[in-house]
Amino acid sequence: MKTSRDEKFQLGAGKATRRIGRRKFLGKSGAVAAAVASIVMGVNARPAFAHGTCYPPYGRYCSGCGASSSCPSGKVTCTPSYDRGCNVCPYSTGWWYTGTSPNRHRCRDCISNIYGPIACNGTYVCGCKSTTHY
Numbered sequence: 001m002k003t004s005r006d007e008k009f010q011l012g013a014g015k016a017t018r019r020i021g022r023r024k025f026l027g028k029s030g031a032v033a034a035a036v037a038s039i040v041m042g043v044n045a046r047p048a049f050a051h052g053t054c055y056p057p058y059g060r061y062c063s064g065c066g067a068s069s070s071c072p073s074g075k076v077t078c079t080p081s082y083d084r085g086c087n088v089c090p091y092s093t094g095w096w097y098t099g100t101s102p103n104r105h106r107c108r109d110c111i112s113n114i115y116g117p118i119a120c121n122g123t124y125v126c127g128c129k130s131t132t133h134y
Helices: 005-020 022-041 043-049
Strands: 075-077 095-097 106-112 125-129
Touching: none
Parallel strands: none
Antiparallel strands: 075 106, 095 106, 106 125
């Protein structure tokens, strides 16, 4: 009896699963899925699979952040002295790291660089997460 290509694949996958163990297999398949998704969806998919969370102000990430988490055009790093009384940027430098090296990312609070009073909401404040590991 001849074995179909699907059956051969299933047999091979079953052997591989038994050989490397369930946890390692699931971990490797997650990494493969992340890599495939980032190729299909493009570079913008990378932060979705990054280690650690940034918790941007008002839960809103900026669009146009730099790979190093630099703020996009029209925004600057938000520090307590620059947030104009909104109390949404608690870090003295305006940035911090997630996790531990070498899988950590730089997170940065950004705020509009317009002069004068601003409304304390997500329209003027957002966050950036680096795509580079530190």
